[in-house]
Amino acid sequence: MNPHLLTHDTADDYVAGMSRVTRLVAQHLGAGAPSTGATVADLAPVVDAVDLDRPAADLDTALAEVTDVYLRDAIWFHHPSYVAHLNCPVALPAVLAEGIIAAVNTSVDTWDQSAGGTLVEQRLVRWTAGRIGFDEDAADGVFTSGGTQSNLQGLLLARGEAVRAAGTDVQHRLRVLATEHSHFSVIKSARIMGLHPSAVIPVPTDATGGMSLDALRHELESIRERGEVAMAVVATAGTTDLGVIDPISGIADLAEEHGAWLHVDAAYGGGLLLSLRRRHLLEGVERADSMTVDFHKTFFQPVSSSALIVRDGATLAHVTHHADYLNPRTAVTPNQVDKSLQTTRRFDALKLWMTLRVTGADAVGEMFDEVIDRAHQVWEVLLDDERFEVAAEPVLSTVLMRYRPEGVSAQDADSLNPRIRHALLDRGDVMVAGTVIDGRAWLKFTLLNPQTPLAHLRGILETIAATGDQLLAEDAMDELRLPFETLAARAPQGTGAGVAR
Numbered sequence: 001m002n003p004h005l006l007t008h009d010t011a012d013d014y015v016a017g018m019s020r021v022t023r024l025v026a027q028h029l030g031a032g033a034p035s036t037g038a039t040v041a042d043l044a045p046v047v048d049a050v051d052l053d054r055p056a057a058d059l060d061t062a063l064a065e066v067t068d069v070y071l072r073d074a075i076w077f078h079h080p081s082y083v084a085h086l087n088c089p090v091a092l093p094a095v096l097a098e099g100i101i102a103a104v105n106t107s108v109d110t111w112d113q114s115a116g117g118t119l120v121e122q123r124l125v126r127w128t129a130g131r132i133g134f135d136e137d138a139a140d141g142v143f144t145s146g147g148t149q150s151n152l153q154g155l156l157l158a159r160g161e162a163v164r165a166a167g168t169d170v171q172h173r174l175r176v177l178a179t180e181h182s183h184f185s186v187i188k189s190a191r192i193m194g195l196h197p198s199a200v201i202p203v204p205t206d207a208t209g210g211m212s213l214d215a216l217r218h219e220l221e222s223i224r225e226r227g228e229v230a231m232a233v234v235a236t237a238g239t240t241d242l243g244v245i246d247p248i249s250g251i252a253d254l255a256e257e258h259g260a261w262l263h264v265d266a267a268y269g270g271g272l273l274l275s276l277r278r279r280h281l282l283e284g285v286e287r288a289d290s291m292t293v294d295f296h297k298t299f300f301q302p303v304s305s306s307a308l309i310v311r312d313g314a315t316l317a318h319v320t321h322h323a324d325y326l327n328p329r330t331a332v333t334p335n336q337v338d339k340s341l342q343t344t345r346r347f348d349a350l351k352l353w354m355t356l357r358v359t360g361a362d363a364v365g366e367m368f369d370e371v372i373d374r375a376h377q378v379w380e381v382l383l384d385d386e387r388f389e390v391a392a393e394p395v396l397s398t399v400l401m402r403y404r405p406e407g408v409s410a411q412d413a414d415s416l417n418p419r420i421r422h423a424l425l426d427r428g429d430v431m432v433a434g435t436v437i438d439g440r441a442w443l444k445f446t447l448l449n450p451q452t453p454l455a456h457l458r459g460i461l462e463t464i465a466a467t468g469d470q471l472l473a474e475d476a477m478d479e480l481r482l483p484f485e486t487l488a489a490r491a492p493q494g495t496g497a498g499v500a501r
């Protein structure tokens with residue numbers, strides 16, 4: 001019996017081992033802070049010291065090592081003081097599904113490697129399509145590793161359609177339209193696809209931060225006049241910073257008029273598909289040609305879980321290749337590899353399936369609604385707090401603020417706020433994000449934990465203020481010190497030099 005492979009012979013070791021690792025993780029779930037503030041300098045030597053050419057003495061030793069190199073200093077997204085990036089606490093049924101997925105090790109590329117796995121994924125794709133408002137019989141899609149890959153595939157399909165309509169020599173004249181707040185994966189995709197270096201045209205935004213329809217119309221007309229081809233318009237449903245949702249219906253009208261593919265990047269806002277109170281914010285998505293939904297953001301799924309859903313399943317043929325050894329043209333069984341950029345692929349769909357079957361779609365939607373409620377509450381608190389500046393009213397669950405007490409200039413606030421953020425990161429007890437909008441530095445809360453009470457978030461604001469005050473006090477001390485040091489430097493050797501510090 002080989003003790004290192006999961007087979008019937010090692011089933012008892014498997015049960016015992018899983019119980020050990022789940023207990024280990026459970027111990028760390030109670031961490032008092034989202035981070036220990038460990039630095040690269042702290043951790044790199046610990047990781048480098050491990051001799052990978054020789055195994056550890058036993059499982060216990062290996063797990064102790066994992067704790068040292070990773071677990072103890074992991075970043076905990078479920079912690080109420082983690083309000084940084086778009087990372088969610090995870091649905092417990094989905095984590096349990098991970099246990100099944102890893103152990104069975106299904107690959108959903110072909111039917112003969114997955115059986116029911118393929119059908120479960122297809123059913124969830126149809127379900128998501130139904131939520132979008134697509135005709136479920138015509139629509140299709142596939143699970144992907146994330147929004148980045150979903151966006152890439154959406155744009156690949158758009159190119160496929162553009163080339164089919166206009167011929168292969170159009171490649172260098174293809175253009176993609178998106179606002180400057182669209183995700184960077186749009187530009188990256190264009191680069192990967194070998195489009196013209198300036199293929200992605202930034203469409204100006206209006207006062208709401210969403211795509212300006214007048215500007216889009218103007219850009220589309222200019223493209224036509226220059227003899228270029230508008231391959232796709234990317235509408236973002238939930239920008240990463242402000243959560244802004246582009247005016248999808250109006251964009252759909254213009255895209256249709258100009259024969260451009262409409263891709264909706266709902267990596268962030270996709271959770272609204274399950275919202276009982278805010279589904280209307282996604283109005284118009286049923287007119288998209290393709291849509292990105294990141295389940296690992298607002299559906300509370302463990303990384304990775306995302307999908308690209310298309311209105312017309314036939315367009316997925318642009319990524320199909322038939323290999324005799326895998327998915328021959330004559331295959332009679334459903335093979336998801338025909339629709340995917342990946343070949344071997346995790347059965348991530350089971351996580352969403354388990355979540356819908358145990359937690360339920362409405363409860364997931366309500367969790368997203370709750371964090372959006374909380375973002376509004378924090379925004380109102382900030383409106384009343386004169387020490388802070390606050391950006392526009394949140395649309396989804398991000399809130400942008402900057403600490404700028406009386407007497408601090410806008411410019412000084414631009415350097416103070418990133419310093420506050422780094423001071424917090426160094427300590428590890430609070431993690432907030434930072435961003436720059438129109439040249440001004442902001443701090444950002446991204447709220448995805450529905451259990452975090454407003455009082456806790458008020459506490460984080462106080463921590464930000466106290467940290468800011470401390471930094472300002474240190475600056476004032478430095479300024480006081482300056483003339484003293486200047487004097488000391490001028491003094492004859494051996495008298496006051498160096499005393500200042």
Ligand SMILES: *Cc1c(COP(=O)(O)O)cnc(C)c1O
Pocket residue numbers: 086145146147148149151183185236238239240265266267268294306
């Ligand atoms: C997060 C995000 C992406 C990228 O998704 P990944 O899953 O991180 O690859 C794309 N678009 C938007 C709007 C996002 O918020």
